[in-house]
Amino acid sequence: MDKYIVKGGKKLFGEVEISGAKNAAVAIIPAALMVNGVCRIENLPQISDTDKLLEILSLMGAQVRLVNKTTVDVDCTNVYLSDEIFELTKAIRASYYLIGSMLGRFGEARTTMPGGCNFGVRPIDQHIKGMKALGATMNIGNGLICASARDGRLKGNRVYLDKVSVGATINIMIAAVLAKGQTVIENAAREPHIVDLANFLNSMGADVRGAGTTTIKVRGVEALHGGTYALIPDQIEAGTYMAAVAAAGGEVRVTNVIPKHLDCISAKLVEMGVEIEEGDDYVTVKRDAVLRHTNVKTLPYPGFPTDMQPQISTVLCLAEGTSIVTEGVWDNRFKYINELRKMGAEIHVDGKVAVIEGVSGLTGAPVAACDLRAGAAMVIAGLCAEGTTTIEDVEYIERGYQDIVGKLRKLGADIVAVTEPNDPADKTATASAG
Numbered sequence: 001m002d003k004y005i006v007k008g009g010k011k012l013f014g015e016v017e018i019s020g021a022k023n024a025a026v027a028i029i030p031a032a033l034m035v036n037g038v039c040r041i042e043n044l045p046q047i048s049d050t051d052k053l054l055e056i057l058s059l060m061g062a063q064v065r066l067v068n069k070t071t072v073d074v075d076c077t078n079v080y081l082s083d084e085i086f087e088l089t090k091a092i093r094a095s096y097y098l099i100g101s102m103l104g105r106f107g108e109a110r111t112t113m114p115g116g117c118n119f120g121v122r123p124i125d126q127h128i129k130g131m132k133a134l135g136a137t138m139n140i141g142n143g144l145i146c147a148s149a150r151d152g153r154l155k156g157n158r159v160y161l162d163k164v165s166v167g168a169t170i171n172i173m174i175a176a177v178l179a180k181g182q183t184v185i186e187n188a189a190r191e192p193h194i195v196d197l198a199n200f201l202n203s204m205g206a207d208v209r210g211a212g213t214t215t216i217k218v219r220g221v222e223a224l225h226g227g228t229y230a231l232i233p234d235q236i237e238a239g240t241y242m243a244a245v246a247a248a249g250g251e252v253r254v255t256n257v258i259p260k261h262l263d264c265i266s267a268k269l270v271e272m273g274v275e276i277e278e279g280d281d282y283v284t285v286k287r288d289a290v291l292r293h294t295n296v297k298t299l300p301y302p303g304f305p306t307d308m309q310p311q312i313s314t315v316l317c318l319a320e321g322t323s324i325v326t327e328g329v330w331d332n333r334f335k336y337i338n339e340l341r342k343m344g345a346e347i348h349v350d351g352k353v354a355v356i357e358g359v360s361g362l363t364g365a366p367v368a369a370c371d372l373r374a375g376a377a378m379v380i381a382g383l384c385a386e387g388t389t390t391i392e393d394v395e396y397i398e399r400g401y402q403d404i405v406g407k408l409r410k411l412g413a414d415i416v417a418v419t420e421p422n423d424p425a426d427k428t429a430t431a432s433a434g
């Protein structure tokens with residue numbers, strides 16, 4: 001029942017610190033299931049997806065202890081399969097990584113089909129192909145996935161991915177770590193969080209090589225041991241604040257980032273007339289000139305990330321001239337454009353291509369977050385629009401952005417989170433600064 005109310009027109013100034021990478025965290029927490037001992041995970045983002053994954057591990061017998069807000073100790077010494085996790089696994093996408101980690105740990109897996117943001121069909125055939133190649137029998141029906149390894153342990157093999165898939169690359173990598181012999185993943189995805197997962201696994205005793213290239217080799221080991229690992233910063237959260245400054249204007253230092261991971265986003269913003277200065281672990285983003293149009297095509301890393309497509313499209317609404325945005329990863333990731341149109345955006349969508357005619361400004365309106373990144377795009381639109389924007393369904397946003405309201409308020413934005421009581425007879429709303 002939460003919503004955000006944004007009063008637009010304020011430029012953003014100051015410093016924003018980026019949290020740990022969501023898509024690394026949601027891979028590393030399931031991978032911790034395979035570790036015999038205590039895994040200390042640092043720089044963990046405080047978001048609902050990671051909370052749910054930690055709860056899943058607890059339901060499987062793991063000892064989960066929050067050391068501080070961004071550090072957690074996970075001890076999976078005494079874990080077991082449990083059907084109690086099903087309500088949670090069907091609510092999040094990353095629960096599919098439990099297939100790989102359960103098979104690795106127990107030689108069998110029991111979970112549900114994953115949930116997550118809905119942008120059309122989201123097949124997992126490449127995950128299944130990978131598990132089968134490693135010797136698993138897969139039974140899928142009635143929303144459940146049951147898998148078991150022949151002879152109780154997976155066996156390394158060569159897996160060629162027919163499509164570059166982040167999720168399948170990660171899942172197969174996780175499953176292969178405790179398999180017998182060597183696994184080679186070809187046509188692997190190369191996203192920064194794939195390298196992060198490999199580094200996590202290696203620091204716990206695994207033997208993973210080549211992560212970050214299209215060929216990953218995993219030599220199976222007998223067991224993983226505990227250790228401490230700090231997650232990389234979130235590339236997409238950083239890109240979202242960069243886009244917010246580009247849209248609203250102002251000057252912001254985005255800290256705790258790896259600038260190299262932001263190259264593809266910075267390059268596009270510079271083409272649009274945004275000034276970007278890179279430091280060792282920060283980027284400063286400044287925009288006071290008129291925005292120029294450009295074209296964007298989303299692609300697997302190191303291409304422009306699909307998870308930044310709604311945010312950059314929103315910025316392009318304010319750029320002079322016509323911009324073309326092509327979605328190269330997902331079939332149906334333009335649903336949010338109807339919401340932007342309510343704010344005065346002029347966008348024509350044809351299949352995977354959006355043609356954006358720049359307008360002189362957006363106007364506030366009641367809109368909804370259709371999914372996580374679409375929700376972030378609505379926040380950006382609200383920040384630069386004239387008047388008030390009310391954003392419904394913000395639980396999508398909170399799946400992936402730690403304290404977005406608090407961070408934006410620190411930069412001078414006029415945004416509040418409002419919780420409305422479920423009872424329609426009770427009209428009192430309680431506002432919080434987030």
Ligand code: EPZ
Nearest residue numbers: 023093094123124125126127163165166167168307329330
């Ligand atoms: C991950 O999803 C991210 N999610 C997504 O981020 C992100 O959009 C996506 O990678 C692409 O970068 C998580 O990490 C939890 P894929 P994933 O497998 O792994 C096709 C966000 O906003 N495909 O790389 O599910 C698929 O249809 C979220 O943070 C198959 O055909 O994506 C798509 O066209 C949303 N068969 C393409 O590959 C498969 O078995 C890439 O999907 C798997 C995928």
